[in-house]
Amino acid sequence: MILGSFATVVAYRVPRGESFVTGRSKCPSCGETIAAYDNIPVLSWMLLRGHCRSCGERIPVRYPLTELAMAALFAATVLILGTADAGELALGLALCALLVIVTLTDLERRVIPNAVLVVGAVIGVGIAAASDPSSLAERGIAAAAAGGFLFLIALAYPRGMGMGDVKLVAVMGLYLGRAVAPALLVGFAAGALVGLAMIARKGAVARKQAIPFGPFLALGGIVGLWYGDAIVDWYLHAFFPG
Numbered sequence: 001m002i003l004g005s006f007a008t009v010v011a012y013r014v015p016r017g018e019s020f021v022t023g024r025s026k027c028p029s030c031g032e033t034i035a036a037y038d039n040i041p042v043l044s045w046m047l048l049r050g051h052c053r054s055c056g057e058r059i060p061v062r063y064p065l066t067e068l069a070m071a072a073l074f075a076a077t078v079l080i081l082g083t084a085d086a087g088e089l090a091l092g093l094a095l096c097a098l099l100v101i102v103t104l105t106d107l108e109r110r111v112i113p114n115a116v117l118v119v120g121a122v123i124g125v126g127i128a129a130a131s132d133p134s135s136l137a138e139r140g141i142a143a144a145a146a147g148g149f150l151f152l153i154a155l156a157y158p159r160g161m162g163m164g165d166v167k168l169v170a171v172m173g174l175y176l177g178r179a180v181a182p183a184l185l186v187g188f189a190a191g192a193l194v195g196l197a198m199i200a201r202k203g204a205v206a207r208k209q210a211i212p213f214g215p216f217l218a219l220g221g222i223v224g225l226w227y228g229d230a231i232v233d234w235y236l237h238a239f240f241p242g
């Protein structure tokens with residue numbers, strides 16, 4: 001939950017060009033520094049009933065929801081991946097944090113900040129190099145293939161996809177290796193389902209509304225993290241037996 005709270009800070013400050021390393025948390029409305037006892041994840045939001053203690057401005061519910069979501073993602077990742085391979089688990093948790101941050105920035109501001117992706121890529125390569133250097137080649141190929149694939153789509157369909165999405169899937173490839181393939185499949189399927197549902201509900205108007213694609217890729221990234229290798233193994237076994 002503390003990391004979830006940190007993710008909301010990064011997602012708020014980086015697109016605004018502020019440092020996320022220094023500076024105490026302030027109320028975006030009145031600028032008052034938030035006291036430590038009012039900065040406890042989830043609990044403080046509930047005790048303050050979602051309002052700033054100083055000015056009474058609403059604190060968006062996405063803050064405690066992000067903190068809960070991060071905690072749930074971490075717990076599920078530990079349960080699904082297990083603790084036997086510490087390097088793989090560290091990579092998985094770092095990927096969860098990265099995907100939560102880019103989901104927030106893409107939903108709020110329609111951007112996936114380069115700074116977040118670069119830091120994410122450096123952390124991912126660092127953990128992989130330290131724990132499993134033999135996997136680096138596969139990760140590099142997956143990053144290039146996934147990024148290249150989305151780059152072609154972005155060229156053909158610039159309104160639907162941005163360079164932020166291209167760079168995001170390249171970083172996902174670094175973390176996931178071959179499991180980035182099912183991650184992309186899930187991301188595209190989820191995006192298409194929501195897109196079709198919006199067209200069904202709102203008709204032609206929805207066609208013109210661009211929805212940010214990052215959150216769908218992030219969802220695919222989580223599925224790829226948890227079940228990607230199993231899906232790839234099943235696929236290879238089913239279609240290329242022996």
Ligand SMILES: [Zn+2]
Pocket residue numbers: 027028029030031032052053054055056057
């Ligand atoms: Zn305030």
